[in-house]
Amino acid sequence: MPPSLITIFIIAAVLLSLSMKVVPQGEEWVVERLGRYLKTLKPGLNFVIPLFDTVREKVNMRERMINLSKQKVITKDNVTTDVDGVVFFKVVDAPKMVYGVSNLVLAIEQLAMTNLRAIMGKLTLDEALSSRDVINAELLKELDEATDAWGTKVTRVEIQEISPPLEIQEAMSLQMKAERERRAMVLKAEGEREAAERQAQARERLAQAEANAIKFVSEAVSKSGEIAARYFVAKDYIESLKELAQSSTSKFVVLPHDIWESLRGLLGGSKN
Numbered sequence: 001m002p003p004s005l006i007t008i009f010i011i012a013a014v015l016l017s018l019s020m021k022v023v024p025q026g027e028e029w030v031v032e033r034l035g036r037y038l039k040t041l042k043p044g045l046n047f048v049i050p051l052f053d054t055v056r057e058k059v060n061m062r063e064r065m066i067n068l069s070k071q072k073v074i075t076k077d078n079v080t081t082d083v084d085g086v087v088f089f090k091v092v093d094a095p096k097m098v099y100g101v102s103n104l105v106l107a108i109e110q111l112a113m114t115n116l117r118a119i120m121g122k123l124t125l126d127e128a129l130s131s132r133d134v135i136n137a138e139l140l141k142e143l144d145e146a147t148d149a150w151g152t153k154v155t156r157v158e159i160q161e162i163s164p165p166l167e168i169q170e171a172m173s174l175q176m177k178a179e180r181e182r183r184a185m186v187l188k189a190e191g192e193r194e195a196a197e198r199q200a201q202a203r204e205r206l207a208q209a210e211a212n213a214i215k216f217v218s219e220a221v222s223k224s225g226e227i228a229a230r231y232f233v234a235k236d237y238i239e240s241l242k243e244l245a246q247s248s249t250s251k252f253v254v255l256p257h258d259i260w261e262s263l264r265g266l267l268g269g270s271k272n
Contacts, residue, residue, distance in 0.1 A: 018050035028094040030056045040094050059094040063155060066109050070163075073120040075128055082163040083120065087112050087143065088156040096151025104150060108143065112157070115142045125164060132159050 022045055023029050029041040033053050041048075041055075048055075070084040087108060091097045101107050119138050120128055128135065136157050143154040 015050050019047050021046045021048055021055070026060065026062045028059050028061055030059060030094050030098045032056045037095060037099070057094075057098045059091055059097060061091050061094070063088055063090040064105075065089075066105055066112070068109065068112055068116070070161075071113055071117075073117045075120055075123055075125045077124040079125045079164060081120075081125065081128075081165070082161070083116060083159065084161055085112075085116070085157065085159040087154060089143075089147065089152055089154045091151055092153050093151030096149070100150040104152060107150070108147060108152070108154070111146055112139065112143055115139055115146075116159075129162055132162075135159055 021029065021041055023041045023043045025043045027043065029046075031038045031041055031048055031053050033049070037056075038053060066087045066089070068085045068087060070082045072080050073083050074080050089108060091104075097104055116135075116139055119135055119142075123131065123135075136159055139159075140154060140157040143157065147154055
């Protein structure tokens with residue numbers, strides 16, 4: 001083969017290899033032609049014109065995380081506290097990201113810190129400690145709107161720790177202890193009050209039952225007359241004598257004559 005053909009073949013092979021661009025999954029490459037944006041190469045095999053087309057930037061399209069380092073913020077009630085968190089984001093438009101911001105990660109970090117200070121400044125310390133979900137949601141909304149011009153979507157924001165000064169933490173601990181003791185005393189008082197009410201209700205029901213029993217006996221006696229009354233009194237009297245006679249220490253039971261006369265009278269018998 002003539003040397004000229006070999007040279008042409010080598011040049012063609014080099015140019016072909018330079019024109020072939022294999023983009024890995026999870027990335028997009030921004031291509032410029034003579035300094036101006038031309039196109040975005042998607043994952044897979046792509047072709048460009050060597051010497052004219054250049055890859056400006058290889059953009060990571062996967063979701064990434066930024067750690068927000070601890071920073072001091074001042075709450076609405078003038079308490080200085082340390083706050084940190086994480087921000088999750090992903091690039092959705094590679095050209096907008098490349099031409100919209102020079103350092104995406106740093107820009108999102110600074111933007112998150114600025115908005116976090118503003119949000120915390122509208123809340124008291126107690127509100128901030130009990131409203132992390134609210135802070136996360138508001139910070140996510142602000143960051144997502146601001147980063148839209150950079151072809152980026154903020155997917156999630158998490159405040160990890162809110163650390164008040166040590167003296168504030170001790171005061172809060174004492175306050176929580178006092179609150180727990182107060183609740184315990186309230187529960188104890190409520191329990192004692194409910195127990196007293198139940199006892200009063202039980203006494204009331206017992207008194208009502210006794211009143212009903214007395215009423216029932218009174219009505220029965222009034223209906224059956226004097227004979228029934230005498231019968232019940234005599235019956236109880238005889239039962240008492242029976243128990244006395246069955247006692248192991250008694251051999252004889254001697255009753256005075258007037259007791260028999262009383263029993264006769266109760267039963268309505270004659271004295272003969």
